[in-house]
Amino acid sequence: xxxxxxxxxxxxxxxxxxxxxxxxxxxxxxxxxxxxxxxxxxxxxxxxxxxxxxxxxxxxxxxxxxxxxxxxxxxxxxxxxxxxxxxxxxxxxxxxxxxxxxxxxxxxxxxxxxxxxxxxxxxxxxxxxxxxxxxxxxxxxxxxxxxxxxxxxxxxxxxxxxxxxxxxxxxxxxxxxxxxxxxxxxxxxxxxxx
Amino acid sequence: xxxxxxxxxxxxxxxxxxxxxxxxxxxxxxxxxxxxxxxxxxxxxxxxxxxxxxxxxxxxxxxxxxxxxxxxxxxxxxxxxxxxxxxxxxxxxxxxxxxxxxxxxxxxxxxxxxxxxxxxxxxxxxxxxxxxxxxxxxxxxxxxxxxxxxxxxxxxxxxxxxxxxxxxxxxxxxxxxxxxxxxxxxxxxxxxxx
DNA sequence: AATGCATGATACAGACCTGTCTCATCACAA
DNA sequence: TTGTGATGAGACAGGTCTGTATCATGCATT
Numbered sequence: 001x002x003x004x005x006x007x008x009x010x011x012x013x014x015x016x017x018x019x020x021x022x023x024x025x026x027x028x029x030x031x032x033x034x035x036x037x038x039x040x041x042x043x044x045x046x047x048x049x050x051x052x053x054x055x056x057x058x059x060x061x062x063x064x065x066x067x068x069x070x071x072x073x074x075x076x077x078x079x080x081x082x083x084x085x086x087x088x089x090x091x092x093x094x095x096x097x098x099x100x101x102x103x104x105x106x107x108x109x110x111x112x113x114x115x116x117x118x119x120x121x122x123x124x125x126x127x128x129x130x131x132x133x134x135x136x137x138x139x140x141x142x143x144x145x146x147x148x149x150x151x152x153x154x155x156x157x158x159x160x161x162x163x164x165x166x167x168x169x170x171x172x173x174x175x176x177x178x179x180x181x182x183x184x185x186x187x188x189x190x191x192x193x194x
Numbered sequence: 195x196x197x198x199x200x201x202x203x204x205x206x207x208x209x210x211x212x213x214x215x216x217x218x219x220x221x222x223x224x225x226x227x228x229x230x231x232x233x234x235x236x237x238x239x240x241x242x243x244x245x246x247x248x249x250x251x252x253x254x255x256x257x258x259x260x261x262x263x264x265x266x267x268x269x270x271x272x273x274x275x276x277x278x279x280x281x282x283x284x285x286x287x288x289x290x291x292x293x294x295x296x297x298x299x300x301x302x303x304x305x306x307x308x309x310x311x312x313x314x315x316x317x318x319x320x321x322x323x324x325x326x327x328x329x330x331x332x333x334x335x336x337x338x339x340x341x342x343x344x345x346x347x348x349x350x351x352x353x354x355x356x357x358x359x360x361x362x363x364x365x366x367x368x369x370x371x372x373x374x375x376x377x378x379x380x381x382x383x384x385x386x387x388x
Numbered sequence: 389a390a391t392g393c394a395t396g397a398t399a400c401a402g403a404c405c406t407g408t409c410t411c412a413t414c415a416c417a418a
Numbered sequence: 419t420t421g422t423g424a425t426g427a428g429a430c431a432g433g434t435c436t437g438t439a440t441c442a443t444g445c446a447t448t
């Protein structure tokens with residue numbers, strides 16, 4: 001059975017295969033040979049598209065970061081108030097935790113394996129996390145005065161990071177439920193608005 | 195300069211050297227050869243004390259988990275009220291984040307590199323995290339009704355996990371400051387009590 | 389049909405990995 | 419003093435790692 005030559009871009013196919021492996025197996029634990037084997041691609045094809053394994057990792061992270069942003073942008077368009085926007089983000093996390101191939105946060109894991117702040121992978125993680133923090137901050141800026149939005153959005157960010165870790169240990173549903181319970185006291189609104 | 199033969203147990207020395215390396219470099223990225231070199235120990239000495247690298251990792255995690263418990267036990271004895279106990283835990287995190295060799299949470303990183311729930315390392319992480327969750331839960335049980343203690347302690351746990359991740363990206367101080375700001379609304383007390 | 393380029397397949401280099409084995413040495417106890 | 423067991427030092431096996439090189443093939447456009 002010959003492999004179907006339908007792939008419009010081998011480059012993108014490699015990125016997506018590597019993403020699945022990094023997520024499930026880890027970065028150091030995933031070898032180049034396995035990436036090219038599951039991509040059905042020659043080794044030189046991979047090295048012609050990416051400068052190195054680290055370069056591929058950065059590209060995978062940027063790809064996922066962009067997908068995340070697009071999804072949240074679409075979600076934000078569906079509702080009007082800050083409270084509802086937070087609610088849709090919590091819905092998104094809940095669905096993510098329930099997805100069968102959930103294995104925790106790709107970015108947090110990258111931080112664990114590439115702890116040097118000067119490493120390109122580390123910087124890619126910082127970019128994504130800061131971008132998400134700013135998104136939460138902008139949402140809450142419309143709901144409360146600036147100093148409260150600062151601490152509330154930071155708290156929300158930390159809650160979501162902690163929930164992702166709990167989800168990896170099998171307590172994702174409970175984690176989101178508890179966040180929903182405490183969010184009203186954080187953003188000063190009755191529970192039913194989110 | 196000969197290495198001092200003062201070590202009462204080589205086993206413990208290996209555990210502590212491996213701990214420092216795993217924390218700074220990572221689990222897969224740290225080779226056995228480097229552990230024994232920096233331990234000034236023969237390879238067979240290591241393999242006579244530990245069944246395998248994974249076994250050593252589990253031992254390191256258990257060692258650090260126990261140290262953490264002991265430190266928090268001591269802290270808890272110094273103050274009386276739940277609010278103050280939470281305050282001392284936040285103090286502990288603040289000092290941890292400021293320590294010069296802070297590199298994030300050893301257990302969270304282990305979860306990132308050993309994502310299989312059946313793996314001994316994964317189980318060791320689950321044990322430590324659950325133990326800490328129960329500690330927070332017991333503290334808050336003395337301060338509020340059971341259902342609120344459940345969600346508040348879970349939230350506090352998630353906040354601390356998120357703060358640890360932020361600390362690894364250089365925002366630890368700000369993270370703890372923001373937790374202190376939102377904790378009163380979580381546990382229903384004026385800010386000055388913690 | 390001819391040409392040029394991306395690709396597949398595979399070998400290869402050099403390094404590193406975990407774990408086992410051997411042997412000389414040293415401390416200590418009987 | 420003699421024996422016993424832990425240790426240091428290092429070779430070794432078998433495998434895997436990243437990254438490079440080589441060569442044949444297939445596809446598309448000219």
